[in-house]
Amino acid sequence: MPSVIESYFSVLMLFGASQAVTGIYLLLNTNHKPFANNMLALLLLVWGFSCYWFFAFIHKGPFFSVTVTTFIGPMLALLLFPPIYLYVKFLFYEHKGFPKNDHLHFLPVYLFIIFTLFLYVDSGFSIAEMRHHEWYHARTLVCSYIAMVQGPFYFIMTNRILKLRHQRLKEQYSEIESRKLEWLHVINYSFALVFIIGGISAIIRITYLDPYILYMAYHAVIAISIFYITLMIFKSPVIFKNPEPVSELNIIESVETEMPSVQSVVPTITSSEGQHLAKDTDIIAKIENFMREEKPYKNPNFSLNDLAAAISESRNAISTVLNKSLEKTFYNYINELRIEESKRLLADESLLHFTIEGIAAESGFKTMSVFYRFFKDIEKVTPAVYRKNHLNL
Known part of the structure; x- marks a missing residue:
């Protein structure tokens, strides 16, 4: 039976998951910036699923699936941080297709999937045996440590793009562009809290600091961040619907030779x-x-x-x-x-x-x-x- 604190916390997790679904629906109805919005939708999917998983973990019963947790649970850590960097990149720079080299950001996920399939096959296609495989726990640890490295790396990379954009805005006078930077800075710094708290929970194993409390803390940040993102999508849809692309080389959209008067x-x-x-x-x-x-x-x-x-x-x-x-x-x-x-x-x-x-x-x-x-x-x-x-x- 969950404690009173866990019960209230599970409500926050369910709220975060529901907000993620709402945000994804709003984003997928907008196709002006498909790659950028798809990355933000992926972010909401991962964060929302992480919130739902914690809700299910607390209440168990029909909400919790051992099979799903076994197959994709640790993978969520590998998807926490790359989408926000790619969202910012695609938001400000035009791409006609998903760049092949950006698949490198998901290389840990691809390796995770291959390794998980190997464990499943090596365990005789048995979930129970797979969970007792000698390398099963190592897989979780590796995912945690990779996420610890990814967190600061993608925070720095995202912050770099935002700073460059801010410098250009000294010469630009667009309220919409300014609002893009304001809310993205908030989200990026919330990411910092996630990887800091998550990193501590991954490396610290001491009696007076319960990792479970830290898991709750960074999931609370995730749920609040999801709500903030969904609120921004609802309140300022023009940020996500602005059809004006930006060239990665020139950052200015080409217009027709003869500008209409x-x-x-x-x-x-x-x-x-x-x-x-x-x-x-x-x-x-x-x-x-x-x-x-x-x-x-x-x-x-x-x-x-x-x-x-x-x-x-x-x-x-x-x-x-x-x-x-x-x-x-x-x-x-x-x-x-x-x-x-x-x-x-x-x-x-x-x-x-x-x-x-x-x-x-x-x-x-x-x-x-x-x-x-x-x-x-x-x-x-x-x-x-x-x-x-x-x-x-």
């Missing part, structure tokens, strides 16, 4: 019906008028907050409209306007004395690297070649 967007938008669309159209019109009349994008420090204050709309409303109606982040929208401004300046004969760097600064770009990336992606030539072609130099 800002004025040409409204007729496309107004072809649909509904109050929300009317509101979206109104916001787009306010943004366009402000951009056309004030040209605030020429200020390199112009931010989403500045735009929200200027047109009396919320940051969330602006971000949502830009993503839904124009399929652009605020960052891309503003920088495309800056590219249009730079093209006008580059084609002006009276501005031949301006350097390319001067044109970039005058157009509102804070750094040359961002200017060159955008210009090359949109125009397919460098700014210098564009100037030469349009001025017949």
Whole structure:
């Protein structure tokens, strides 16, 4: 009979498992970022199953399966950490398919499956005999120690991507991108708690520190993290539905050579019906008028907050409209306007004395690297070649 503490704890575990199912359902209904969302769904599956396993372990009876525990129980430790790194990687970098070299992250899992099948066959296809096999316990220990190494490794790798992204966000003004980083930092640090507590429980075997208490502690972190992830999916679906891919080399999506003018967007938008669309159209019109009349994008420090204050709309409303109606982040929208401004300046004969760097600064770009990336992606030539072609130099 479970203790009172275990009974309350089992409720938390069942809650975590149910939240994982909810999160997986929401993610699989979104196919704009299939590889990223699939990795997050895998993460929720593993974490959720781990919570359910603990619930079943406490209550035994019909909830607990010796066969399932024997075959895949230790494998859960090998799947705790790689999915979050791959989720972050696929979230920020575009891949047309699952990269073959990323199978290396699941190599311990593949070896585990092969070794488990070997134990099962070597035990005469008997679960009971398999559990008494001389190497059965060693398999569990090896999985624990591998997970101890994986934890800090994937934490560092994930943190590295997030830091690089944060540096780029100093030049980018996208609320959606910022929210991606905020919640991912929370999840990554919750991972740190899991591998720290789990590592201690794996290596410490002393009388005054019960490993079972540590197992409960890191499973509590897992359950709370699952709830947080599911809450984020529900509250901010645009983070998971943003269809804009990012190139691993350039981190900027290629767009068509001729960027449509800002004025040409409204007729496309107004072809649909509904109050929300009317509101979206109104916001787009306010943004366009402000951009056309004030040209605030020429200020390199112009931010989403500045735009929200200027047109009396919320940051969330602006971000949502830009993503839904124009399929652009605020960052891309503003920088495309800056590219249009730079093209006008580059084609002006009276501005031949301006350097390319001067044109970039005058157009509102804070750094040359961002200017060159955008210009090359949109125009397919460098700014210098564009100037030469349009001025017949």
